[in-house]
Amino acid sequence: MNTSARASSSAIRHDGMDRLIMSFDTALRTVFAEHVATRPCPQPAEPEATALSEEEKRLSASLMRVNHVGEVCAQALYASQAWGTDSPALKAQFEAAAREETDHLAWTEQRLKALGSRTSLLNPLWYAGAFGIGLLAARAGDKISLGFVVETERQVEHHLNSHMDRLPAGDAASKAIVAQMRDDEVAHADAAQRAGGIELPSPVRGLMRLAAKVMTTTAHYI
Numbered sequence: 001m002n003t004s005a006r007a008s009s010s011a012i013r014h015d016g017m018d019r020l021i022m023s024f025d026t027a028l029r030t031v032f033a034e035h036v037a038t039r040p041c042p043q044p045a046e047p048e049a050t051a052l053s054e055e056e057k058r059l060s061a062s063l064m065r066v067n068h069v070g071e072v073c074a075q076a077l078y079a080s081q082a083w084g085t086d087s088p089a090l091k092a093q094f095e096a097a098a099r100e101e102t103d104h105l106a107w108t109e110q111r112l113k114a115l116g117s118r119t120s121l122l123n124p125l126w127y128a129g130a131f132g133i134g135l136l137a138a139r140a141g142d143k144i145s146l147g148f149v150v151e152t153e154r155q156v157e158h159h160l161n162s163h164m165d166r167l168p169a170g171d172a173a174s175k176a177i178v179a180q181m182r183d184d185e186v187a188h189a190d191a192a193q194r195a196g197g198i199e200l201p202s203p204v205r206g207l208m209r210l211a212a213k214v215m216t217t218t219a220h221y222i
Helices: 003-032 054-084 089-115 123-139 142-166 174-196 203-221
Strands: none
Touching: 003 054, 003 174, 054 089, 054 123, 054 142, 054 174, 054 203, 089 142, 089 174, 123 142, 123 203, 142 203
């Protein structure tokens, strides 16, 4: 092997190691760190008229815990898809979306604390599973990877709309957060579609819905 070939091989190894270290760091910060939002936490137009009952707090906390898990998974998906693409523009798009999702992490964490509750105990598992799925999508090609984003965000939009209906009528604080999260997810889906995302086959979309159902049902309690 000549000198230039050895240098190229060494650069590839170093680049791969750098990506691995950065991905591990992102995983640790997502799962264990306390997050700080770049945007103010959404606030209701009017203050809550009455305090929530203990039963209402438990319901709101369960739903917001599920939403927090969704944001943990989003961080994993965007991190793995950014790693898996060779397109600098697409990598930047994934990283920008991940930064916006960090606001969602911070907002849901704040709301869970206000409700006297906690995040999911299974967050390391959710992150690892989502990272693997995102990497598979990225390896299938950029158009499929973007299509995966579109379908994921569309399902999340539907899920957040259902939470708007299920949250206690008096929990305006949680509803304000969920509404802004929903608007951001719609924007992410639209951006991925404009970038060239293709529609995924029906069986794949069905499997994604099934996986999401397992996650949301489990995170509601654990």
